[in-house]
Amino acid sequence: MKNIRLTIEYDGTRFNGWQKQPNQRTIQGEIEKALKKITNQEVCIHGSGRTDKGVHARGQVASFHTQSRIPEDRFKVALNSILPKDITIKNSEQVNNDFHARFSAIGKEYSFLIYNHRIRSSLVREYSYHVKYDLNIERMKRASEDFIGEHDFRSFMTSGSSIKDTVRRIDKFTINRDNNIIKLRVSGNGFLYNMVRIMTGTLIDIGCGKLSEDIIPSILNSRKRDNAGHTAKPQGLYLEKVFY
Known part of the structure; x- marks a missing residue:
């Protein structure tokens, strides 16, 4: 099991905020949907915090655990190939298993x-x-x-x-x-x-x-x-x- 940290940029204009919600377009929802496509697994990502509708990010951070064999640095390439243009994964890296995007932030x-x-x-x-x-x-x-x-x-x-x-x-x-x-x-x-x-x-x-x-x-x-x-x-x- 690997723990992957993503650094994310997004234009929040056409999203209903970060947090996944039923029948709403959200950043978390789009990334989790893309991760399922490339890993064939249900993946839950944890953001450093929730940004509201219309709020943008240059350095949002999220983390998730996965059993996928995709190399850590290839997650950003794979995700950027299928994510909508208003979300960009700037970096992907493997971190310690106890790292949590929200609870580890200082x-x-x-x-x-x-x-x-x-x-x-x-x-x-x-x-x-x-x-x-x-x-x-x-x-x-x-x-x-x-x-x-x-x-x-x-x-x-x-x-x-x-x-x-x-x-x-x-x-x-x-x-x-x-x-x-x-x-x-x-x-x-x-x-x-x-x-x-x-x-x-x-x-x-x-x-x-x-x-x-x-x-x-x-x-x-x-x-x-x-x-x-x-x-x-x-x-x-x-x-x-x-x-x-």
Whole structure:
């Protein structure tokens, strides 16, 4: 029995998220279907985490056990030959049997793209969040510094989640602008449901003057979702890397 780790890139536009669901097109479902074709076995893959509908990935990681005799590095070739064009296996390798894509992870890095212009873009509409009002990027940068460190991020999690431990550590948060594109990049030891999108929406609200730039600490201390900003749309979000 071999344990195989896949590094996966995908365009989430036409998927109903990562997790396999009945009668829905999902990334997990498409990869498991392709694996069955090449191994003639039912294979269950485990992702590092679930990305939502419309969310993209450059470095998603998944693992699975198999009795197939296909060489480890040939899985990516075989899978890419039959997977739809919006999923690419960037690497396949054999790992220790105790490796698990989700439970072995020690951190993740995400990016978020904002298209900041009065007029929408037809070309990047599925790959960025359109914000038509002017954003003060310096205010956003200063505010983002208050996310760094270990905090209780319950205020930045979608209401109704059953997660009990909401303490997470943010190691790095950068914001840069290139013409009309603003790119946020954040890494940490873990993220709650919709945490990056709510952090981004809050920074957007700060950037346009709806919220003060020094409000992040009080939002964190309140532990109330209603005190944070809006949830940014999913198409701007990318899972960049998973750390092990």
